[in-house]
Amino acid sequence: MFRSVSPKIDFVAIEAQELERWQAHDIFERSISNRAGATPWVFYEGPPTANGKPGLHHVWARAYKDLFCRFQTMRGHLVDRRAGWDTHGLPVEVEVEKRLGISGKEQIEQEVGIAEFTRLCKESVLGYVDDWRVLTQRIGYWTDLDEAYWTFAPEYVESVWWQLKEIFDKGLLYEDLKVIPYCPRCGTSLSSHELGQPGVYEDEVDESAYVALTIIDPDSSLLGDATEIVVWTTTPWTLLSNTGVAVNPALDYAVVGNRIVAKDLVDDVFGEGATISKTIPGSTLVGLRYQRPFDDVALEPGGIAGIVVGAEYVTTEEGTGLVHLAPAFGEIDRQVGRDNNLVTLNPVGPDGCFSDAVSWLEGKPVRETNTEINDVLESRGVLVRRFNYTHALPHCWRCKTVLIYWGKPSWYIATSQVAPRMMEENSGIDWHPEHIRDGRFGEWLANNVDWALSRDRFWGTPLPIWRCTEGHLTCIGSRVELSALTGRDLSEIDPHRPAIDEVTFDCPECLEHGDSSVATRVEPVIDAWFDSGSMPAAQVGYPWVEGSKEAFSFPADFITEAIDQTRGWFYSLLAVNTLVFDASPYRHVMCLGHIVDADGRKMSKSQGNIIDPYEILDTIGADGLRWWMYSQGSPWTPTRVSIPAIQSAMGDVLGTLWNTYSFFSTYAALNEFDLADDRIPEQSQRGDLDRWILSRTHATLREVTAQLESYEPLAAATPIGDLIDDVSNWYVRRSRRRFWRTDPSAPASDSLAAQATLHDVLVMISEMLSPFTPFLADTLWRGLTQAGDDDSVHLSDWPSVNESLIDPHLEASMAVARRLTSLGRAARADAGVKVRQPLARALVFLPGGSPQPPSGIVEEELNVDALEEAGELSLVLTFELVPNFKTVGPRLGEYVKYLKPALGKLDSVEAARLLESGSSISVTLPDGEIQLGPDDVELRVKSQEGFAVSREGGEVVALDLTLNDELIRRGLVRDVIRQIQELRKSSGFELSDRIELDLDGADDLDESDLELLANEVLALSIRRGAGQGEGHLLDLDDHGAIKVWLSPTV
DSSP, rough: OOOOOOOOHHHHHHHHHHHHHHTTHHHHHHHTTTTSSBHHHHBBOOOOOOOOOOOOOOHHHHHHHHOOOOOOOHHTTTOOOOOEEBOOOOHHHHHHHHTTTTHHHIIIIIIHHHHHHHHHHHHHHHHHHHHHHHHHHHTTTEEEEEEETTTSSSHHHHHHHHHHHHHTTTTEEEEEEEEEEEETTTTTTTOOHHHHHHTTTEEEEEEEEEEEBBBBSSOHHHTTTOEEEEEESSSSGGGOOOEEEEEESSSSEEEEEEEEEGGGGGHHHHHHHHHEEEEEEEETTTBBBBBOOOOOSSTTOOOOSSEEEOOTOOOSSOSSSSSEEOTTSOHHHHHHHHHBBBOOOOBTTSBBBBTTTTTGGTOOOOOOOOHHOOOOOTTTOOOOEEEEEEEEEEEOOOOBBOEEEEEEEEEEEOHHHHHHHHHHHHTTTTEEEHHHHTHHHHHHHHHHOOOOOEEEESSSSOOOOOTTTTTOOOOOOOOOHHHHHHHHHHSSSSOOOOOGGGGGGHHHHHHHHHHOOOOOOOOOOHHHHHHHHHHHHHTTTTSSTTTHHHHHHSSSSEEEGGGGGGGTTTHHHHHHHHHSSOSBBBBBEEEEEEEEEEOBBBOOOOTOOOHHHHHHHHHTOOOHHHHHHSSSSSSOOOOOOOOOHHHHIIIIIIIIIHHHHHHHHHHHHHTOOOOOOTTOGGGGGGGGHHHHHHHHHHHHHHHHHHHHTEEEEEEHHHHHHHHHHIIIIIIHHHHHHHTOEEEESSOOHHHHHHHHHHHHHEEEEEEEEHHTTTHHHHHHHHHTTOOOOOOOOSSSSOOOOOGGGOOOHHHHHHHHHHHHHHHHHHHHEEEOOOOOOOEEEEEEOTTTTTTOOOOHHHHHTEEEEEEEEEEOOGEEEEEEEOOOOOHHHHHGGGGGGGGHHHHTTTTTHHHHHHHHHTEEEEEEEETEEEEEEEEEEEEEEEETTEEEEEETTTTTEEEEEOOOHHHHHHHHHHHHHHHHHHHHHHHOOOOOEEEEEEEEEEEETTTHHHHHHHHHHTTTEESSSOOSOOOOEEEOOGOOEEEEEEEEOO
16 A cells, blocks of 8 residues: 655655665665676776865765766666775875964974874874765765775775886886976975866966176177167066076067167067167077176086077067076976076075075075065166066965976976877767867877976875985885885885885895995875876775785776866876876766856855855755756856755756655555556556656656766756656646546546556656655655665666657647647736636647647647637738838838838738748839848737637647637636635645535536536535535625535535
């Protein structure tokens, strides 16, 4: 027996009950174990950085992960879902620094100590994971939290070491001195893909300078009056390290006064009207020597500096066309300097401050010295001009400090050497949206630069390279290997700093040559992005952990994260695994747009517009939030979060569905409906309405399945919402009387067919919804299937499409009926005639080839006695074609006077059809035929007298408004029925309660009317005359009033 459920629903309470039940009966674990031996569908969890509480954007990504994992499980696949935590790196370190009230490496080393600091980092990570666990479970994201991988775990670190050793052995891991982005606060470099993270570049204002540099021994035959060259810089602090000036040999340069700049930039530098005394080819300037702006930093003996060199990259887009070179602070400067043997001068320390090499600036942060440096240049008379300049500068993506470009030795992975292979693999990846493949991601790969791997920090995977005093390098791939080299068991050593720093061994290369030298580990740890990129193998401890080779699932069928991960995890995954395994680690990847506030602004604490996910989860629920995420729009565009929009999406779909389920359960209980009743007709033998909704359901299932297989969540969610609307607002509404069983002439099989059909449809909807809204779907499914607490829709298979039940013609026919109904109701509203007033007929006009609506449906919906097809629209409408003189007047000139009579001769109905479809009509004037389009003719439409007409897309419904006494009386009966039904509800009667009815003043109603009234309002008896008590007055508009008394049956 089915149990009646209330239409009132508390989604949050239901979700709490389901969470408790899932846990009590191991539903998640069984959903995986039940698929043991099935074909795997591999999913990788992008590990979030556990350095803070999760936010709404984390719910966003996890909702999509859960959707596809649940779907593929129901499709029969084994879908292992292992959670993961990204535990290393600057985000964690910065969090701990804030907690300790310190800042920078020096304080960490001197006041805290590396051992204590790394212990606190690990402790911090562990402290936040509980917050993530609670939210993960609350939103219904099924992932194995108990067997999660941790990037700080020794077996994970060892796998990362092994992968680095593979790269090292291929000659792709190297050390070099390059100028790279550097955070002076954190004391470490950053990689190019870290600079690709959102929000890294922000506008900053620096005082820039045009500076004149004196030419040594200028040759007037070549240079004319010129004695100085002018450079422009937005970083005056780098002038202390200037060793060269670059010009483009192919450009022309001009002498203005005694100074040289690019000819095309004379006005920019000196102002309009400046006089050019001589033009010089750039090639003539190459080799000139000049006095460096500062000589504080001493040159090494033989060092080359103060020379003009040629460089084709120099342009005239801005500046002077002469580029100041400081090889210590610009990678292009370094390359040009190396090509021309320029010396590198670096007076800046790791803290981003000047060293004692520049005594008058010692200890000052470099960016804070620009004004002071410009003052000195001005006092010497070489400052041509100074002004504030706004430019976008990169910031540390964790501590927000402005980065500097700083030359230092670092370790790199030669990703540029495998970039062609990465691009080849990328061409075979299924990207969603597709344009990312060749656009944002493809362009990133095409412009690939070597990966700056090392970080001069503390909490991270230590770079497993040991170097002896002779410079020999040994890359370690495991603790077993390290044990063999040291001669002691290090299998349990913590592979982190500082413990790993203390491990030394005799250099094996030196030993081979009979020498002896101690190898010590190089100091850096690695970029945490390499940790996450290593996860396919490292999550199972490949290749060292027992069973890891069997557990290694590669590649992933699916991954998803936000779009910024094209510069993050998506890239690091592809780079690491192409380097190590020569293959892409994923087949399908979905790039999600960012979550923004209702005004389209990025959410941030500073703007005060962050929405706590629990603000939604505790009031609306996880299912409502999830459904909104899937159905609100494309997942790969920025998504505006609005709580009213979430509430609306939930009510329109999930609330409607629950009401429909409540309707079914109420009448199933009332009628003691039994699915095993042998009087229930076969699905194919049921009436049009039943077969229509079954066809719609199976067609929807086919569409949803195809879209989920294609990783199109919006295209999958939309038809489910449409189906729920069809079920509630058409099928149930059209079938209510069949559930009520108020028609004594209807066979029992008809009511049983309606109940069985609605049951079957609701079961399939709950199954289709289960990956989207797992809580509500399980509640519905168990109620509909009468399953026990230990069963679940999530343990069932995805439903199968029954193609034989899909009837496109019937669906098209019903669509016509619904459109005609909508048009007819609009016509009634325009005419002010209520639907409860019967009309004699409705005339309909359908375009050629349209299917006919199912018999009787439109008549019942519009409350008309007959539905007639109008042969000619002119029977119900008149069309007047009026010239638009603004558009046709200039074209026709004096002939415009003939246009209106000519239009009057046309078939106005056909002309209207053509114009409304966007086509032109032909009109004959005295001077020939012309073509007129929709903008040239105003179409005035008027209903014929006695009709209310509504039309759209070639379909027309015309209601005959003529009323006779019979129609008026039937309208009166309908009005009485409506008002008594409302009284039943307001008086607290249940749907199944029978009543006694007394009517006073109902003389216009005959016995057949009373019989109809009794059936409709479940009255066992109707007595004419006054009843006991006050009664209720029914206002019948122009028909006076009737007084009624309702009482329960005795």
